[in-house]
Amino acid sequence: MSLNDCGQLILASASPRRRELLQQIGVKFRVEVADIDETPLSAETPAAYVARLALGKAQKVAANNPGCVVLGSDTTVVLDNEILGKPENDADARRILTTLAGRCHQVMTAVALVRDDQQRQQTVITQVHFAALTAAQIAAYVATGEPADKAGAYGIQGLGAVLVDAIDGSYSNVVGLPLTETAAMLQEFNIPIWDKD
Numbered sequence: 736m737s738l739n740d741c742g743q744l745i746l747a748s749a750s751p752r753r754r755e756l757l758q759q760i761g762v763k764f765r766v767e768v769a770d771i772d773e774t775p776l777s778a779e780t781p782a783a784y785v786a787r788l789a790l791g792k793a794q795k796v797a798a799n800n801p802g803c804v805v806l807g808s809d810t811t812v813v814l815d816n817e818i819l820g821k822p823e824n825d826a827d828a829r830r831i832l833t834t835l836a837g838r839c840h841q842v843m844t845a846v847a848l849v850r851d852d853q854q855r856q857q858t859v860i861t862q863v864h865f866a867a868l869t870a871a872q873i874a875a876y877v878a879t880g881e882p883a884d885k886a887g888a889y890g891i892q893g894l895g896a897v898l899v900d901a902i903d904g905s906y907s908n909v910v911g912l913p914l915t916e917t918a919a920m921l922q923e924f925n926i927p928i929w930d931k932d
């Protein structure tokens with residue numbers, strides 16, 4: 736079955752950031768959210784964790800859509816080899832941001848493409864250096880509500896830009912999808928980018 740038989744690419748994600756990033760590079764797609772258990776396995780490395788989740792999301796939606804190319808992805812923040820996911824509440828967000836302040840951490844995003852039995856997966860890592868932050872600054876940022884649905888309790892693309900001193904690597908990878916690598920993978924599956932219509 737070709738892409739035309741299927742209709743279009745399916746983004747297996749509830750993330751508004753991933754939608755915007757794909758739209759930015761002119762990719763046509765529809766969204767079908769994959770709900771999977773995001774609990775890390777015991778002794779699972781952060782890289783193995785994001786890869787498993789990205790593939791799991793894509794495979795779940797691909798199973799219901801034969802012949803369609805499905806994109807799944809997962810982003811996590813890693814400090815000292817530990818996974819820092821989304822905060823559970825405001826206190827947790829303050830705790831996470833306190834550990835990130837004044838230090839360098841990694842943002843890992845895994846991207847997976849699945850069509851029937853065919854699959855491709857890639858993980859990209861960006862180094863992010865945080866400014867030193869006072870408890871009052873952290874509390875004020877958490878009070879904006881922005882950290883709630885974001886890995887590592889911040890959004891580099893939003894108010895959280897103020898917290899980031901410097902990055903080394905892909906910016907879009909921090910927001911939720913490494914665009915250079917994603918575009919190359921999509922082209923391997925004959926999905927066009929830069930589609931102007």
Ligand SMILES: Cc1cn([C@H]2C[C@H](O)[C@@H](COP(=O)(O)OP(=O)(O)OP(=O)(O)O)O2)c(=O)[nH]c1=O
Pocket residue numbers: 747748749750751752753768769808809810811812842884885886887889890891892909910911
């Ligand atoms: C570090 C960072 C993360 N994030 C976001 C990207 C992801 O949406 C989110 C990480 O959670 P994910 O579980 O990767 O994604 P999601 O739950 O939003 O969507 P889905 O699982 O359905 O694909 O954190 C930012 O928006 N900005 C940032 O700077």
